[in-house]
Amino acid sequence: MKNWPLWEVFIRSKNGLEHRHCGSLHAADAQMALQNARDVYTRRMEGVSIWVVPSSQITASNPELNGETFEPAMDKAYRHPTFYELPDELKHM
């Protein structure tokens, strides 16, 4: 017997907000994954739209490489507005 694959579930809680990962489940195909996601994750109006994605299709960054992946952003203070020294009397900027 083959096991049902794992799916990741993303839910938009209301229009105007993005889909957010809310969990995972097993299902034989995408249609069943959608139905199960509705039954499990939206029993109390928690969503208006559901995405399901096979977990095997997700490529994730490696947390062990977080240093080199995210550190370079740290020393680029010039990407932030407070880096620029402007006179106090300057308004609306």
Next chain:
Amino acid sequence: MSEKELKSLEDLFQARIDRDEKIEPKEWMPEKYRQTHIRQISQHAHSEIVGMLPEANWITRAPSLRRKVALLAKIQDEGGHGLYLYSAAETLGISREEMYEQLHSGKAKYSSIFNYPAVTWADMGAVGWLVDGAAIMNQVALMGTSYGPYARAMVRICKEESFHQRQGYEILLTLCNGTPEQKAMAQDALNRWWWPSLMMFGPKDAESPNTEQSVKWKLKRKTNDELRQQFVDQTVPQANILGLTIPDPNLKWNEERKHYDFGDLDWNEFWQVVKGHGPCNKQRLEARKSAWEKGAWVRDAAVAYAEKQEDRELKKAI
């Protein structure tokens, strides 16, 4: 990795937890952390699933449509709770099939409370009020646990639990305001569920070997005895509103401690049920196994159907 390197990794790891950082899947973690979490989260999941059985017994016998839809919704929630927790455990590298295997073979435990029978309708009230009530206390404490997927599952579960307890309490309230026979039925349910509910918090602190490590990993935010005391303190006034008597002659308000004193639990019974000799251990496991085995053809058929559909799509594309 040398022993010294491992030690320093472990210290860094613990420091993150102490700073209230969450640990997420695929990050480095001590092997013991992984194993302990797989064990606790999967046993928690099993408890949700096996917990559906005593209540399922009453769906077809609920006394009104209102009670029936509420009970059905509650049991469906418990199935969902099981799923959130299995998913959280899967992020640690164990498969769903392995976890089922552990449950069905008797290797994995689940909460002993579900090895007691639900023999009258009033038991549906007592289970919601006391059993879900005790579970909520444990679960609220776990919302701040260190493993991200477990903590998130707890937040979701706690949001859903309060209706469970309220619907149970309402069942008892109705019975207690009914005929003398109905009130007696409520009292009888409390008599049978009170002590097993107190046992849900586990052995006494002095006999709970994993407490210290679990506290460090925030798997335990309060000790077994603290939670048990808290449960007694909050439940006694609720019993008074129902006009029911807690079956403990030693129960007494202690003005000095500002807590209720209560009698000692029957620890012999506790260990007997844990070891598999409770009133329903066999029946519960049999029901789980039979549901899994009898459902095999459905799972196979769904896979066959999915493959056929995919095949069709492929052919269309050619």
